[in-house]
Amino acid sequence: MFPRPPSTARPAVTIDDIARAAGVHPGTVSRALRGISGKVSSGKRAEIERIARELGYQPNVVAASLRTKQxxxxxxxxxxxxxxxxxxxxxxxxxxxxxxxxxxxxxxxxxxxxxxxxxxxxxxxxxxxxxxxxxxxxxxxxxxxxxxxxxxxxxxxxxxxxxxxxxxxxDDRESVRLVLEHLRALGHVHIGHVAGPSASSTGHVRHQAFVDLTRTLGLKRCPVVEAEAFTREAGRAAARRLLDGRSRPSAIFAANDLIALGVLDALHERRIEVPAGMSLVGHNDMPLVDLIEPALTTVRIAxxxxxxxxxxxxxxxxxxxxxxxxxxxxxxxxxxxxxxxxxxxx
Incomplete structure (x- = not known):
């Protein structure tokens, strides 16, 4: 068995070490380093802090958390x-x-x-x-x-x-308004929505805003299907159901960009070109959606x-x-x- 080489690690500097070097009680060092006002003079605090730096003192954050519960x-x-x-x-x-x-x-x-x-x-x-x-x-x-x-x-x-x-x-309601007004300006009046899961606040609010605003804007035949998750796979499955419906829209708004990628997959399966055969809008402007083909129109959140x-x-x-x-x-x-x-x- 080979002998273990002597340790070169320096022992950790303690509050007691600083107290000895400063000629004060360890409690005084603790109060100074914790910044407790009114307990230690400013001159003595500066001296203790200097000695702590020179000795290479590192506070024990685990011990501090046990004491302060933070x-x-x-x-x-x-x-x-x-x-x-x-x-x-x-x-x-x-x-x-x-x-x-x-x-x-x-x-x-x-x-x-x-x-x-x-x-x-x-x-x-x-x-x-x-x-x-x-x-x-x-x-x-x-x-x-x-x-x-x-x-x-x-x-x-x-x-x-x-x-x-x-x-x-x-502001998810504003997001939906931006999407619908953009698509309507392009001539789309039959707009579908692949909503996010209703248990999610974003899925629920965007879905409700879509229903409310299509009515306000006088847009009819605007079907909604709900994706089971905010994922590409769930978006693909939901888009298939939307495309199998009786009223196929000319544009689709997806509740997020991953769902939009799934919608794009479903459209490719059916050889529906984007945007010639179907316009598509996502939400979030997540990284890299500008690099897909075609680059995705989407709502950018701040x-x-x-x-x-x-x-x-x-x-x-x-x-x-x-x-x-x-x-x-x-x-x-x-x-x-x-x-x-x-x-x-x-």
């Missing part, structure tokens, strides 16, 4: 890590929260209800500062567990009708603003647990590309 960890819960929409939002949240010395822990939403509750329980046991949830559904166990534990929680790109949690959301405002709102709730619930609504815009065109004969 870890400066924000938990970001994402419904589908494979969805390209969420990458920029999570990146923006992480960058914004880092400015507040907050680190991020990212978790994907479990499917089973009990697993969702267990996830929140596990995060609470680790003393996370709060939750940023990109995955809320109606009566979601995630929200029920967060409510029971009174965890600071902000919903991002999702909302709930009861306004029990603060949220930063896209992901940068969404991340910045959600992070700011989250920090407000962490610092002020009794802060009133609020909703911030962001304005979208339509990005017109090659997948929509004037109706033939118009």
């Amino acid at each position: 870890t400066n960890l924000a938990a970001i819960i994402v419904p589908d890590l494979s969805n390209p929409l969420f990458g920029p939002i999570v990146q923006g949240l992480e960058q914004a929260l880092r400015q507040h010395d907050m680190l991020c822990l990212v978790a994907q939403t479990p499917t089973a209800a009990q697993a969702r509750r267990d996830l929140v329980t596990a995060l609470a046991a680790r003393h996370v500062s709060g939750l940023l949830i990109l995955a809320a559904e109606s009566h979601d166990p995630l929200l029920q567990a967060a409510r029971e534990r009174q965890m600071p929680t902000v919903l991002v790109n999702r909302g709930t009708g009861d306004r029990e949690f603060s949220s930063v959301v896209n 992901t940068d603003q969404m991340s910045e405002q959600a992070a700011a709102l989250f920090m407000e709730h962490v610092r002020r647990p009794t802060l009133a619930v609020s909703t911030r609504v962001l304005v979208p815009n339509l990005v017109v590309r090659a997948s929509t065109a004037r109706l033939a004969g118009e």
Whole structure:
């Protein structure tokens, strides 16, 4: 057996080491480094901080979290890590929260209800500062567990009708208005909608807005089918049902870009060209949809603003647990590309 080489690692510097070097009680060092005002003079605090830097002191964040029940960890819960929409939002949240010395822990939403509750329980046991949830559904166990534990929680790109949690959301009704007015201006009056799951706030709101606004605009024969998920596969299956209906539309609005890709697959199966035989509009403007053939016309949500405002709102709730619930609504815009065109004969 080979002898183990002598360790070259330096022992960790402790508060006792700093106290000896500064000639003070360890409690004085602890108060100075924690920034407790009125307990240590400014001159002595500066001296202790200098000695700590020179000795290479690193605070024990685990011990601090046990004492304060706070870890400066924000938990970001994402419904589908494979969805390209969420990458920029999570990146923006992480960058914004880092400015507040907050680190991020990212978790994907479990499917089973009990697993969702267990996830929140596990995060609470680790003393996370709060939750940023990109995955809320109606009566979601995630929200029920967060409510029971009174965890600071902000919903991002999702909302709930009861306004029990603060949220930063896209103006989905405005999104639908932009789409319908664009398609109507191109001569389309028979417009179909492949809706998102009704259990999702975005799926429900966009579906309802589509029904309301087609009536307001006098558009008839505007069929709706609901996709089972915000995925390409679910979009393809729903589009097949829409195309098999009695009233085939001349344009389709998909509830998100992944569903739109599934619609495009279904149209290709039936040799229906886009946009010559069918105009197609998505939602979100996720990365790379400008590179598909044809480039997708879609609604762009303000992901940068969404991340910045959600992070700011989250920090407000962490610092002020009794802060009133609020909703911030962001304005979208339509990005017109090659997948929509004037109706033939118009």
